[in-house]
Amino acid sequence: MSDRVPVLKIGDILLVSIQIDLEDQMVLDLQDDLSQQIVATSARGVVIDISALEIVDSFVGRMLATTAAISRVLGAETVVVGMRPAVAMTLVELGLSLGGVRTALNLELGLGYLRRAQVSPPASP
Amino acid sequence: MDSGDSKRLLELLTARRAELIAQWEQAVGASLHGRLSTVELGRELSELYDAVVDALATGGFAGRSSEYAVVRSLLVELSRNRARQGFTPTETAVSVFALKEVLESLLGGSVEDIHVYLQFSRLLDDLGLFTVEEYARTREEIISAQSQQLLELSTPVVKLWDGVVGVPLVGTLDSARTQVVMEKLLQALLDSNSAHAIIDITGVPAVDTQVAQHLLKTVVAARMMGAECVISGIRPQIAQTIVGLGIEFGDIPTKATLADALRHALVEIDKASATRAAGLL
Amino acid sequence: MRNYPADEASREEVAIQASGDVVKARQTVRLLAQQAGLSLVNQTKLVTAASELGRNTLIYGGGGTAQAAIVRDVARVGVWVRFADTGPGIPDTELALTDGWTSGSGMGLGLSGARRLVDEFELDSTPGVGTTVTVLKWAR
Numbered sequence: 100m101s102d103r104v105p106v107l108k109i110g111d112i113l114l115v116s117i118q119i120d121l122e123d124q125m126v127l128d129l130q131d132d133l134s135q136q137i138v139a140t141s142a143r144g145v146v147i148d149i150s151a152l153e154i155v156d157s158f159v160g161r162m163l164a165t166t167a168a169i170s171r172v173l174g175a176e177t178v179v180v181g182m183r184p185a186v187a188m189t190l191v192e193l194g195l196s197l198g199g200v201r202t203a204l205n206l207e208l209g210l211g212y213l214r215r216a217q218v219s220p221p222a223s224p
Numbered sequence: 225m226d227s228g229d230s231k232r233l234l235e236l237l238t239a240r241r242a243e244l245i246a247q248w249e250q251a252v253g254a255s256l257h258g259r260l261s262t263v264e265l266g267r268e269l270s271e272l273y274d275a276v277v278d279a280l281a282t283g284g285f286a287g288r289s290s291e292y293a294v295v296r297s298l299l300v301e302l303s304r305n306r307a308r309q310g311f312t313p314t315e316t317a318v319s320v321f322a323l324k325e326v327l328e329s330l331l332g333g334s335v336e337d338i339h340v341y342l343q344f345s346r347l348l349d350d351l352g353l354f355t356v357e358e359y360a361r362t363r364e365e366i367i368s369a370q371s372q373q374l375l376e377l378s379t380p381v382v383k384l385w386d387g388v389v390g391v392p393l394v395g396t397l398d399s400a401r402t403q404v405v406m407e408k409l410l411q412a413l414l415d416s417n418s419a420h421a422i423i424d425i426t427g428v429p430a431v432d433t434q435v436a437q438h439l440l441k442t443v444v445a446a447r448m449m450g451a452e453c454v455i456s457g458i459r460p461q462i463a464q465t466i467v468g469l470g471i472e473f474g475d476i477p478t479k480a481t482l483a484d485a486l487r488h489a490l491v492e493i494d495k496a497s498a499t500r501a502a503g504l505l
Numbered sequence: 506m507r508n509y510p511a512d513e514a515s516r517e518e519v520a521i522q523a524s525g526d527v528v529k530a531r532q533t534v535r536l537l538a539q540q541a542g543l544s545l546v547n548q549t550k551l552v553t554a555a556s557e558l559g560r561n562t563l564i565y566g567g568g569g570t571a572q573a574a575i576v577r578d579v580a581r582v583g584v585w586v587r588f589a590d591t592g593p594g595i596p597d598t599e600l601a602l603t604d605g606w607t608s609g610s611g612m613g614l615g616l617s618g619a620r621r622l623v624d625e626f627e628l629d630s631t632p633g634v635g636t637t638v639t640v641l642k643w644a645r
Contacts, residue, residue: 194621
């Protein structure tokens with residue numbers, strides 16, 4: 100399983116854009132890669148763009164929540180951006196609310212939030 | 225079915241075609257009280273008559289057999305038209321059953337005649353029921369299409385300000401309706417790049433735990449996309465039921481009027497842009 | 506669940522032996538849901554349910570099969586999906602359908618969550634023999 104989701108670094112922000120239907124192992128690999136990259140690059144923020152994802156099931160949902168928690172421990176704030184309406188409606192019905200995960204409508208708003216959060220202390224989510 | 229049984233009937237139906245169709249048309253026309261043009265009715269019934277005669281010749285009295293495919297498709301057309309034109313199920317079924325009455329007058333006294341008549345009558349009963357079934361199906365289709373239209377019509381999503389959209393809810397909120405409201409609201413958030421939504425429930429007659437649950441789901445879904453919702457239009461009686469039922473809206477802001485909710489949203493937008501300005505310095 | 510007539514031409518079967526097969530099952534179900542004319546939201550709900558159930562089949566059932574087909578009722582069309590494994594089975598199916606119940610490392614939303622995402626749901630399990638979960642979602 101060599102397929103990995105690329106993690107891009109822009110300033111002190113890490114950007115992950117998930118473009119394909121993920122296998123479970125890739126989801127776990129991404130979680131590992133992100134925590135390592137946060138430490139390696141001293142990133143202050145992480146943006147995960149899921150606008151291309153047609154579904155988010157409980158496994159991916161859990162990865163998003165865990166990643167947000169891990170990055171917080173490592174001193175970085177995570178924002179999940181671009182969730183599709185149908186995906187949000189499905190997650191609600193599934194019983195997942197992604198509590199504790201910052202979200203934004205799109206990449207631009209997500210980056211804007213991180214920039215503000217770095218100036219003023221982040222509001223507790 | 226033995227085709228010998230139907231032979232005499234077939235001869236009769238073929239020989240006296242014009243006369244029988246005229247009588248049939250008259251019987252049906254009387255029951256419809258002239259609400260269908262005689263030309264149209266005449267065309268419908270003669271087509272049906274010929275199809276029945278053809279089917280009898282090849283398929284006997286087995287009304288559900290493949291030989292009756294043409295008859296059935298004509299009946300489908302007939303019942304659909306009747307359902308759309310607003311005729312009752314009885315008025316629709318009578319188009320088939322009236323043929324029985326017409327034949328009754330031709331009935332000789334012999335045992336064979338009665339036997340054949342009974343078989344034919346059973347066939348017509350079957351076709352009549354088929355007509356009613358088709359009628360009901362068409363009505364159901366019409367009803368479901370209308371309720372779908374009603375759902376779409378009754379949930380407008382409006383842009384209230386740059387970055388703020390609103391949904392004025394009117395009427396009861398069930399799960400089908402919630403899905404439509406949610407879908408429209410979330411899509412509007414995305415399309416208009418709005419991080420704030422106001423759900424106004426002034427027009428919702430009653431809020432019970434079920435309705436509250438549906439509102440909560442909508443708010444949670446919007447949050448997961450990165451937008452905040454305010455619920456407004458909570459009338460005093462509704463506030464009393466909400467408290468009485470012990471419904472918790474958690475940390476979702478609720479406001480009495482749409483104006484209050486809009487002010488709240490604008491203050492939030494202002495806060496965000498203030499920190500943005502500070503960040504740029 | 507009633508036995509609805511299936512469009513035999515649409516019937517698909519995917520063996521679930523590795524995590525890539527769950528992805529394949531998801532894609533198969535999505536294709537059928539599109540063909541059956543499910544709305545985007547209903548497609549997403551059904552595919553998400555299939556993803557949860559497919560993962561269960563792989564992880565707890567030790568692999569199995571996924572079958573899917575377009576089915577018809579009087580005036581509606583839907584998509585039917587069945588996951589079957591020959592794994593250890595679930596001793597208490599009633600309990601397994603409550604939120605938060607899990608025999609593994611998941612969040613316990615798989616079965617109960619999947620049930621909320623579909624219109625019809627049937628769980629059949631015999632300890633030592635295997636588990637079959639059948640779901641159905643109608644186009645509105």
